[in-house]
Amino acid sequence: MQPAARLAAAIEILDEAIGSARRGGAAADVLLARYFRSRRYAGSKDRAAVRAHVYAVLRHMAHDAPSGRAALIAYATAQEPALLELFGAGGHAPAALTPDETAAAANASCHWLPSWLEDRLKRRFTDNWPAQRDGLTGRAPLDLRVNTLKTERDRAAAVLANEGVETEILRFSANGLRADAGTPIEKTDAFAAGLVEVQDLSSQLMIELAGARPGETVIDLCAGAGGKTLGFAASMRNQGRIIAFDIDPARLERMTPRLERAGVSIVEQRALRPGALDALAGQAECVAIDAPCTGTGTWRRNPEARLRLSEDRLAAITAVQDDVLEQGSALVKPGGRLVYAVCSLLPDEAEDRADAFAQRHPEFRLVDYRTRLEASGLPETVALRPEYLAVAPASHGCDGFFVAVYERLC
Structure with a gap:
């Protein structure tokens, strides 16, 4: 494929990816895989180049971009002007630019987020928001x-x-x-x-804050495919008991080969169903909750997630987070730890949920994260309260993430 043909392919995939995100459909990586399965003529360099175009545009595009073509033109105008020369180059190249497209591209970057969402992020970052926004548009290591x-x-x-x-x-x-x-x-x-x-640094920090020790009973309440479960097992030297729950059995099944590869033998995998937690009330030294969230902290990896988010969806997710916190807190024994985390930078899902939980549960005491990471040299938190850990790409070089740790007093 010639460079202009790669650009045309990127526009085709972007059209599908943008529409799919707004409908709540398949993610961009799935659509890329489908596209190239039916185009065997595309070599590895072609696939890499097209993928790079698609993700660069998704990271920078305006939330209200009308099409993949418009989004790519706006990106090229602001970030890679040389790409504009490929429009109208003949063969399989995209059609030549029109004057209207050129004019529209100049203003597109002003609409990276809807105002309701930008206001929430400004609540966290205040005057530092422009730099933090730039951090969210980069490529993750x-x-x-x-x-x-x-x-x-x-x-x-x-x-x-x-x-x-x-x-x-x-x-x-x-x-x-x-x-x-x-x-x-x-x-x-x-x-x-x-x-x-x-495993991103942010998740490694959560594992460190959880402080799982050999011989303990640890419950990973939203375990997914087990990334943090494996980290807890290593902290415990594969001694003790880890119970990994998830609402989706298919995600738990993906954990099995990872456990075998890592040499972990202390994990029990269980589907989170009504009544599944009843016998575990007050039994765990540590309960870790990497709660379902909007994923705003992972936009470098999943940039089209911006297009999926609405105020109604945020409200629904925060209700789930409150519910999961209630379920998890009942499992912690006196003296044990409750760890709440989200890969989100929105205070609605982070400090607001943690503060509300603390008000409902005076039997839990907030543990200042600095007492557990004091020797790490980690830059100052971007949390709204200094006791909480909140990290972000621009200030910490990792995904956006929030962690609150509580100790049960009685």
Whole structure:
């Protein structure tokens, strides 16, 4: 494929991705995979170039862009003017630009978010919002958590280097490495042997704050495919009991090969159904809740998620978060810990939920996150209260994430 043809393919995929996001349909990575399955003539370089165009545009586009073509023209105007020369280049190139398209592109970046959503993010970041917004439009790095059940960080880095994968120490993490974005880590022997797992720094910080210890009973209430479950098991040296719940059994099934690869044997996988938690009331030293959320902190990875979000959807999600917090709190024994986290930067899902929980439950005491991460050198939190941990791409170099830790007093 010629560069102009790659651009035309990106426009076609963007049209579908934008419409799908607004309808609540398939994600962009799914649509990209479908597109190339039916176009075997596209080589690996073609696929990589088209994918790069699609995700760059989705990260920067206006929330109300009328089409993939309009979104790409606006992106090229602001970020990569050389792409504009490919319009009207003949062959399989996109059609030539019109004067109206050129004029519209100049104002598109003013509408990156709807005002109701931007106002919520400004509540967190105030005058620093422009810099934080820029951080959310970048490309995320590839962070790895070294599996201490099998190796230590220096050895894992050496094994990866022998396979041609260069890494650096992941700052603020005791067991983290960072590689270049797009590194095919899943194809390495180090990954296959369970020496490393893909995990953003923000999630590694949550694992550290949870403080799971050998011999404890830990409940991972929204475990998904088990990324944090594996981290808890490593902290516990594979000693104790972890019960991993999720409402979707298919997600739990994806955890099984990961557990085997990591050498973890203390995890029980259970579907979260009515009554499933009853026998566990007051039984856990630690209950971790990585709650369902809008994912605003992961827009670098899932940029079209901006298009899926509405005020009604946010209200529905916060109601679920309150419910999950209630369920989880009942499982914590006196002296135990409750860890609430969301990969969101919206105070509605973060401080507002945590504050409301504390008001309902005086038997829980908020634990200042700094007492657990004081030696990490982590930059100051962007939370609305200094006791909470909130991190963001521009200030911490990781996904946007919020964590609150509580201790049960009685």
